[in-house]
Amino acid sequence: MATDPAAVPPSPAPRLVDQQLRTRAQRVIPGGMYGHMSTALLPGNYPQFFSHARGAHVFDADGNRYLDLMCAYGPNLFGYGHESIDRAFTQQLARGDLAPGPSPLMVDLAEQLVALIAHARWAMFCKNGTDATTMALMVARAHTNRRIVIRCAGSYHGSAPWCTPIARGTLPEDRAHQLSCTYNDTASLQTALDAAGDDLAAVIVTPYRHDAFRDQAAIERDFAQQLRAACNLRGAVLILDEVRAGLRLQRDTSWSVLGVEPDLSCWGKALANGHPLSALLGGERLRAAASSIYVTGSFWYAAAPMAAALETLRLVRDSHYLEQLEHLGERLRHGLAAAAHRHGFEFRQTGPVQMPLFLFADDPDLRLGFGWCSEMLDRGIYVHPWHNMFLCAAMTAADIDAAVEAADGAFAALNRARPGLEPHPGIKALMSSR
């Protein structure tokens, strides 16, 4: 079928091990896999299991190597197995991780975060991003003695019963006193504010719109300012959910460039470069409320992830990682745009360049996106057809150029395969239900 030999991808190792693992997983893991790392809604050739990770690359269970443009869905900011971060982690692990109380590193880390994040005067640590967003709601409700939280429709804030995007197994009461507005839409915000009346506890919002399955969008400065003003006027709490974007866009909150400060901010994923740690940061006004709630977890006070976070923050402060991510992201965006144009595709790249999302125009059931991603995978580039991606500082210009070259071949192959493409059954079902 391929007429240009140069466009034929290197044949990947057959994914026999992955298939065997999937068969075994079907027996002992519900549905074979769950959550955001399930391949159920990914192209059929995507591996489910990975054996190795190093720098910007991952290796599937069959030994195939990929440039990983997902970065484990965000946690990988400086590279998998980063030398100085993992050394800080393992050295602390050898000294002590858990104990009957936290390590002095917890105080160091709280101080470092307060020094780095302008609005923050205090920090509470936890494990999941969902822990941080849930704690934020508790602090806001404790502070205000009010109930209502306004969220933007489609924004992801975690998978607890109050916020999981699939409500199965939850109660309507789990979402009581939540109101919805549309991201960047002043009128919808005003409607929600009017409905909340004097019972508004908080507004929770992501720093930019990074919802799955649709183009990403920057926050409009006016909208951010309106959120801030509305919370000020009503004594409500503005919560910025930085779990996904935190530390990839700014060395402060992602809104620091707008001059809009939240009252609370939620952090996770990249905070310790993949070691399990999340955090809720807050301003002085929320300190008493934060000390009044009871939240905890068996592993929240572990010292080794805090050692990793301290080294991660040192790199955030002292390296040019952010400028590098922007530079690499621009290179990728321009390279892909040129390749898509060459092959006649309208290829939408949205969001910050270091957190890109790729969607094809006129592709309502994502068959083009799936076809292209599938071809990219066969060329050793792991990209996602409907979730934003992440760049990391372990990537090089050569990695980006390899991704662009693979894209050139993938677009060519997509043109050839186009007449026979079918939508993924799961995506077809999902899209028809929306």
Next chain:
Amino acid sequence: MATDPAAVPPSPAPRLVDQQLRTRAQRVIPGGMYGHMSTALLPGNYPQFFSHARGAHVFDADGNRYLDLMCAYGPNLFGYGHESIDRAFTQQLARGDLAPGPSPLMVDLAEQLVALIAHARWAMFCKNGTDATTMALMVARAHTNRRIVIRCAGSYHGSAPWCTPIARGTLPEDRAHQLSCTYNDTASLQTALDAAGDDLAAVIVTPYRHDAFRDQAAIERDFAQQLRAACNLRGAVLILDEVRAGLRLQRDTSWSVLGVEPDLSCWGKALANGHPLSALLGGERLRAAASSIYVTGSFWYAAAPMAAALETLRLVRDSHYLEQLEHLGERLRHGLAAAAHRHGFEFRQTGPVQMPLFLFADDPDLRLGFGWCSEMLDRGIYVHPWHNMFLCAAMTAADIDAAVEAADGAFAALNRARPGLEPHPGIKALMSSR
């Protein structure tokens, strides 16, 4: 004041570093500390911060060494920094921890748990114990399409809004459709069952009563059987919360000796000997419901804690750790009982010997308990005045004998100090509010 020189404890290093850390923590952590590792409700000489942990011992920030009878509130089962467990962890960390998908170890671990835990046919992994109990409720509600969950008053199932023991910051709706009964009390169970009617989704229960501030109590076989029968009769789901007790009492669920199997069981703490990992296990009947809910977390699929869990389970299967814990626990119980008797104290030791709780008779405001624990701490033994403790397999008979010897001195000192003892202000306030 001390007349017997032998009873004078070795003078601990002054806790200047701890004091400095507390002062700094007051500025950057709400209330100076939060959650179960706060010393706010512990004797005044207890250190807040720990620098090192090794085997059965921990070192506070000032370098004082303690035999740790809390085992980090449970996670430490085989010893802090256990050689083969931490080697498995660090070797996997060097290969790869997070990636865009889980490691093959996730399948291995699910298979091992299904092989070890009789009722289990599948496993889902998460980070917090609270994740596992929350997922259990979601699975039960998804399976039954019903709402009501029966809990035992006073039992701890985590700190999410639906279960945190201090409701501040939560909504009444967060606890909607929960009914309460009394542990081991058939009549109260029947009342709750009657109230639930045909809307009963689940009963969640700890394997024995390990509530804080009161004597622990074994599950009565009749009560366990009644729970099982009631769930069978009504098609409801029996959830066993093994987060705290799991793997310390049996090499299966803690109820395996009763012949009562749950439908779902929740695990955490000791599952990976302190590395962050929790799990929900379930039977065949719950598989479809478990695959229908959406739960996930950024760090849930990390491979290194799973490698640690695999080695922990190997030790569970292949070592005599359980028999050792029982032996050491009996030695401690008998030694403490004799020492208390010698000094004229009625000293109640309740719960399994490997998870003991100590309370003094006629000590409603815990002043005796606090006084004794404070003396124990000064003698290098870290015990808790109102929470159950935990033994680990790194403890030796010599460690236990040292604890008993310290107890002898602590009881003597307590007798001398008794007239001047005052209750801890926080405990006094807590007890008067109950």
